[in-house]
Amino acid sequence: MPLPPAAxxxxxxxxxxxxxxxxxxxxxGIAFQMLATIGLSAxxxxxxxxxxxxxxxxxxxxxxLAGVLLALYQVIRSLTNSA
Amino acid sequence: MKHLLSILLFLLTLPVFAQExxxxxxxxxxxxxxxxxxxxxxxxxxxxxxxxxxxxxxxYFPIIAYQPGKGMLxxxxxxxxxxxxxxxxxxxxxxxxTLDGSPVYDxxxxxxxxxxxISSLVLVxxxxxxxRGYRRRVGKAPTGMQSFLEPFVIFIRDEVxxxxxxxxxxxxxxxxxxxxFFIWFNNLLGLTPGAANLxxxxxxxxxxAILTLIITLFSSNKNYWGHIFAPPGVPWALYIIMIPVELVxxxxxxxxxxxxxxxxxxxxxxxILSFISLIFIFRSAGAGFLSVPxxxxxxxxxxxxxxxQAYIFTLLTAMYIGSAVEEHHHEDDFGTAEQxxxxxxxxxxxxxDVAAH
Numbered sequence: 001m002p003l004p005p006a007a008x009x010x011x012x013x014x015x016x017x018x019x020x021x022x023x024x025x026x027x028x029g030i031a032f033q034m035l036a037t038i039g040l041s042a043x044x045x046x047x048x049x050x051x052x053x054x055x056x057x058x059x060x061x062x063x064x065l066a067g068v069l070l071a072l073y074q075v076i077r078s079l080t081n082s083a
Numbered sequence: 084m085k086h087l088l089s090i091l092l093f094l095l096t097l098p099v100f101a102q103e104x105x106x107x108x109x110x111x112x113x114x115x116x117x118x119x120x121x122x123x124x125x126x127x128x129x130x131x132x133x134x135x136x137x138x139x140x141x142x143y144f145p146i147i148a149y150q151p152g153k154g155m156l157x158x159x160x161x162x163x164x165x166x167x168x169x170x171x172x173x174x175x176x177x178x179x180x181t182l183d184g185s186p187v188y189d190x191x192x193x194x195x196x197x198x199x200x201i202s203s204l205v206l207v208x209x210x211x212x213x214x215r216g217y218r219r220r221v222g223k224a225p226t227g228m229q230s231f232l233e234p235f236v237i238f239i240r241d242e243v244x245x246x247x248x249x250x251x252x253x254x255x256x257x258x259x260x261x262x263x264f265f266i267w268f269n270n271l272l273g274l275t276p277g278a279a280n281l282x283x284x285x286x287x288x289x290x291x292a293i294l295t296l297i298i299t300l301f302s303s304n305k306n307y308w309g310h311i312f313a314p315p316g317v318p319w320a321l322y323i324i325m326i327p328v329e330l331v332x333x334x335x336x337x338x339x340x341x342x343x344x345x346x347x348x349x350x351x352x353x354x355i356l357s358f359i360s361l362i363f364i365f366r367s368a369g370a371g372f373l374s375v376p377x378x379x380x381x382x383x384x385x386x387x388x389x390x391x392q393a394y395i396f397t398l399l400t401a402m403y404i405g406s407a408v409e410e411h412h413h414e415d416d417f418g419t420a421e422q423x424x425x426x427x428x429x430x431x432x433x434x435x436d437v438a439a440h
Contacts, residue, residue: 021242032339036342037339070328073328
C-alpha cells in the first residue's frame with residue numbers, strides 16, 4: 001500500500017474483549033507449541049532410529065520423553081513470563 | 084514433506100474413519116470416502132471442477148519438468164492424466180516420476196500454484212483500489228471496499244502490532260497486514276466450491292512460517308540472544324540444558340505456526356467432506372437430511388475459523404517479533420543493568436538534543 005491508513009479518529013478500544021481475543025490466540029498458541037515440540041522430537045527420534053537401524057527404538061523413546069519435558073518447560077516459561 | 088502430510092492427514096481423519104465401518108462397512112463397495120477426501124484436500128496437476136455421468140470437467144495445467152542432462156520439458160498435464168505416460172514421464176499419486184527411474188524435478192503449475200496466482204491477483208486488485216481510495220479522499224471518510232477493510236487494518240495496527248511489538252511496530256506493519264489478508268483471503272477462497280485448498284497445504288504454511296522465522300531472527304537484538312544463551316536467573320551450571328532447550332524453541336515456534344494453520348484448515352475441509360460423504364456411504368438421499376445441515380453448520384464455522392486462524396497467525400508472528408525486538412526488562416535483573424541503560428538513554432537524549440538545535 002503506498003499510503004498508510006489515514007489517521008482517523010482514534011478507535012474506541014475495548015480492553016476486556018480484545019484482551020480475551022489476545023489470550024485465546026496466545027494460549028492456543030502454547031497448546032500447539034506443545035504438540036509441535038513433542039511431534040518434532042518424535043519425528044527426529046524415528047528418523048534417527050531408522051538411520052542407525054537400532055534394535056530397540058531408543059532414540060524415539062528418549063527424544064519423545066525429552067520432547068514432553070521440553071514442552072512442559074516451554075509452557076511454564078511462557079505462563080510465568082506473561083504473569 | 085509428503086510423508087508428514089500423509090501422516091497428519093491420517094491422524095486427522097482417524098475420528099472420521101472410526102465411526103464409518105460400524106455403519107457402512109458392507110455397503111462401502113466402490114465408493115472410498117478416504118480416497119475422495121484426500122484427493123480433494125491435496126494438491127494436483129489438474130483442476131478437477133466436477134464430474135457428471137457424462138464425464139469429468141477438468142482444466143489441465145502445464146507440466147514443467149526438469150531432467151538433469153535432458154533439460155526442461157513443458158507440456159499439458161492432459162498427456163499424463165489418468166496413468167498415461169509421455170516422454171518417459173508419468174504421474175504416480177500426483178508425484179512426477181520417470182519410467183526408467185532417472186531423477187526429475189517438478190516445477191509444474193499445480194492447482195495450488197494456480198490458486199496462489201489467482202488469489203495474489205485478487206489481493207493486488209482489492210488493495211490497489213483501497214490504496215487509491217486513500218489517495219483520492221485524503222482525510223475524508225472511507226467508502227466501499229476501503230471502509231470495509233479499514234477496521235481490519237486498524238485492528239491489526241492497534242491490537243496486534245502496537246501491543247505485541249511496542250514502539251518499533253511500524254516497520255513490521257506491511258508484513259503483518261500482508262500475512263493477515265493473505266491467510267484470510269486464501270482461507271475464504273478455499274471454502275468456495277471447486278477451489279483449491281491453499282492454506283491447507285503444508286508447503287504454503289511452512290513458507291509463511293519460515294518468513295516469520297527469518298524476520299524474527301533478522302530483527303532480533305542483543306537482549307533476545309541474551310535470553311537464549313544466558314537465561315536470566317538461571318545458574319550457569321544449567322546452561323548446558325537450557326541453551327539447547329531455548330534453541331529448539333526458536334525452531335518450534337514457527338513450526339507450530341505452520342502446523343496449526345495447515346491442520347485447522349485441512350481438518351475443516353475433511354469434516355465438511357466427511358459429512359457430505361455420508362450420503363454416498365449410506366447410498367440414500369435420506370442421509371442428506373442429517374449430513375447437509377451438519378455440513379452447512381461446519382461451513383459457517385469455517386467462515387469464523389478462517390478469520391480466527393489469520394488473526395492467530397498474525398498475532399503470534401507479532402509476538403515472536405516483539406520478543407526479538409524487546410528492550411531489557413528491569414524487573415528481571417533487580418536493577419543490576421540500570422547503569423548500562425542509563426548510559427544509552429543519555430546517549431539518545433544528547434543525540435536528539437543535538438538534532439533539535
